[in-house]
Amino acid sequence: MSWQRWFLFFCVSLAACVHVRAQVPDGVRYLQLPGFPFVFVSDETVTTPPVVSDSLFDAIARGIRFKVNRTELLAEDPFIALYNEGLLPWLKSQDMELRQMYIKGAASLEGPYQNNVRLSRARTRRLIEFLSESLDQPAESLPYQAQSITEDYGRLVRMLHDADDPDYGKINEIWQRSGGDEQWCKKQMMALEGGRVWKRLLVEYFPSLREARVVLWFARKKDSQRRNQSLRASAIPSRPIPVLFPSETPVFEPLAPVWKPVATKERRHLLAARTNLFHDFLYVPKFGFAPGANIQLEYYPLDGHYTANAGFTFTNHRHWDAYKFFQVRDVQLELRRYFRGGGVFMGPYLGLYGHGTVYGIGFGKKDGWEGEGGGAGLSAGWVWPLNRKGNLRLEVSASLGFFYTRFDPYVYGNPITGVEDGRYYYEYYGNTSDFRKRNHQLFWFGPTNAGLHITYDILYRR
Numbered sequence: 425m426s427w428q429r430w431f432l433f434f435c436v437s438l439a440a441c442v443h444v445r446a447q448v449p450d451g452v453r454y455l456q457l458p459g460f461p462f463v464f465v466s467d468e469t470v471t472t473p474p475v476v477s478d479s480l481f482d483a484i485a486r487g488i489r490f491k492v493n494r495t496e497l498l499a500e501d502p503f504i505a506l507y508n509e510g511l512l513p514w515l516k517s518q519d520m521e522l523r524q525m526y527i528k529g530a531a532s533l534e535g536p537y538q539n540n541v542r543l544s545r546a547r548t549r550r551l552i553e554f555l556s557e558s559l560d561q562p563a564e565s566l567p568y569q570a571q572s573i574t575e576d577y578g579r580l581v582r583m584l585h586d587a588d589d590p591d592y593g594k595i596n597e598i599w600q601r602s603g604g605d606e607q608w609c610k611k612q613m614m615a616l617e618g619g620r621v622w623k624r625l626l627v628e629y630f631p632s633l634r635e636a637r638v639v640l641w642f643a644r645k646k647d648s649q650r651r652n653q654s655l656r657a658s659a660i661p662s663r664p665i666p667v668l669f670p671s672e673t674p675v676f677e678p679l680a681p682v683w684k685p686v687a688t689k690e691r692r693h694l695l696a697a698r699t700n701l702f703h704d705f706l707y708v709p710k711f712g713f714a715p716g717a718n719i720q721l722e723y724y725p726l727d728g729h730y731t732a733n734a735g736f737t738f739t740n741h742r743h744w745d746a747y748k749f750f751q752v753r754d755v756q757l758e759l760r761r762y763f764r765g766g767g768v769f770m771g772p773y774l775g776l777y778g779h780g781t782v783y784g785i786g787f788g789k790k791d792g793w794e795g796e797g798g799g800a801g802l803s804a805g806w807v808w809p810l811n812r813k814g815n816l817r818l819e820v821s822a823s824l825g826f827f828y829t830r831f832d833p834y835v836y837g838n839p840i841t842g843v844e845d846g847r848y849y850y851e852y853y854g855n856t857s858d859f860r861k862r863n864h865q866l867f868w869f870g871p872t873n874a875g876l877h878i879t880y881d882i883l884y885r886r
Contacts, residue, residue, distance in 0.1 A: 454641070460511050462486040462637075465520060468644040473524035473567075476639050481526060482582065487637030488551055493535065493764045493771075495546035497554060504554075512558055520642040522559055522566060527551055527638045530573040532630035534727060535764075537574065537607055543634075544572040551636035575606050576633055583629055591621050623726055693769075693815065695883035696722045700875040703737055710787040714741050714750045720877075722760075724769055726885065731769060733758035749786040749834075754779060758803060770814070775803035777823060784834075792834030795864075801825015801872055807879070815881040823873035830865045 454464045454474050461484040464474055488503045490496075497504065529548030531540035548570050556566055573579075581599050584592040594616060602609035614622045703718040716739030723732045737754040756779035762769045778800040786792025805821030 456484075457511075460506075462639045463511060464639075464641045465518075466523075466641070466643040468646045470643055473641050476526045481528065481637075481639055482579065485526075485528070485637035485639050487635045488547075488554070489631065490543075490547055490634045490636070492532075492634065492768050493539070493543065495543060495550055497550055508558065515642055519645045521645050522555070522640065523643045524641040525552075525555065525566065525568040525638055526640075527568055527570045527636065528573055529570075529636035530576040530579070530633055532626075532633040533575045533577070533580070533610055533613070534626060534630060537610075540574045541572075544574050547634075547636040548572050551638060555638070555640075575610070577602075577606060577609055580625070580629060580633060583632065591616075591624075594621065595625075626727055692726060692885050693724050693881040693883070694885045696724070696817075696879050696881045698722060698735075698819070698877050698879040700737075700877050702874060702876055706739070708750060710791075711741075711748055711750055711785075714739055716740075716752065720756075722879070729761050729763070731760045731762070733760060733775075747786060747789050749784050749792065751784040752781065753783070754781040760803070762807075770807050770809065770817075772806050773804070775805075777801060777803050777825070781829075786834045790834065793831045794834060795829050795831025797827055797829025797831075797866075799825055799827035799868075799872060803873075805875070817879040819875070819877040819879055821873075821875040821877065822871065824870065825872050827868045827872055828866070830863065832864065 453470050453472075454466055457463045457465060486503055486506070488497060488501050491498070527548055529544045529546075529551065531543040531547070533540075552566065552568060552570065559566075577599050581592070581596050583589075584595055589595075595613065598609055598612045598616070602612070613625075616622065698720040700718045700720070703716055706714045706716060708714045716737055718735070718737045720733055720735035725731070733756075735754075735756040735758070737752060737756075739750055739752045741748075741750040743749070756777060758775050758777040760773045760775040762771065762773040764771050778798070780796075780798040782796045784792075784794040786794075801824050803821055803823045805819055807817050807819045810816040810818050
């Protein structure tokens, strides 16, 4: 190579070094804030964002945890206070602007797969919206790399490994054998040891999977009055990260994960008592006020969508002087499927019911019925919590189905002569051929019940 080419190569190399040094004051391009491991900061001359690998993201990312099957932010979430009260004031005091954010939103493993797709995407959007509002920057203008992880099996395996969980080997083997097939992996995990492992993971690990996590990179505004000031001299001491080029990955010792397994299982409801206010304060036209005793019990499994219900209604109103009677004994069984899974049993549901009843209803001397019947059909309703714990709930419901009954009309007096002698037809004795035929039947299809219920948990499991 001639001396001219050597000289040209030397000049180009020197220019490149000067260019890199101009972007790296004090030899450092990215500083990681102590106490905020998910935040990198740079001065105004740095234009290339750091490369954040999956392993780096999992080591330093922090975020917001969500409730089961929910996507709204919780005001008491620790991340919100950490960000709003600890980080945001310092960023504004240093004239920082957001240059890049890396976001992953996820759902825990229980529940239908398509619903978890919806949850992971919505949780990612919620975190983006939160950061946008706090920074006074429109969400569509924020530079971000977002990923929605429907069911984060990889993170679950890492959490089990970090916690030295006794079932780590079994879960890791299933995940490795799945080849990334999440739905096959879920079936195998749910069947492991008859569901014992899955139920434990549901309580101890799944809450940590319902998160949207983030890593942020801020740089000082180019028109800031603080430009050319060293970030090392700022109010919060910074942790230096080695010089990075676009093709390199940040290198530093891993931080301890913020996640810790739950030491004890949270209390879950097992059995609840419910009453229908419409039955408790019933008013019947032509009869009047006819309140009755109404109680229903609902059994909740530890997980899933289905619950079992049993109910009994009892009224016993007898007004002999007015020839009015309202006596009902009704037993009902119901199987419900709540749309939300994971053992929450809130929100909308559909059900199948069946019931049997005996009754005596009379509005006057010749206006009433006595008989037995039964029916079945579909029920639908919605459940809302009335308190923070969720152990007191409000429910509305309606039923549609068929009802079949065989009955006799109430007749006051002699059923043969019609003389009112102070007795009803069923108090007479004699040959059946001497009595009028009163074997009636009715088949009804349509609305069969409606309810406004109050539910309270009475038994719990751990």
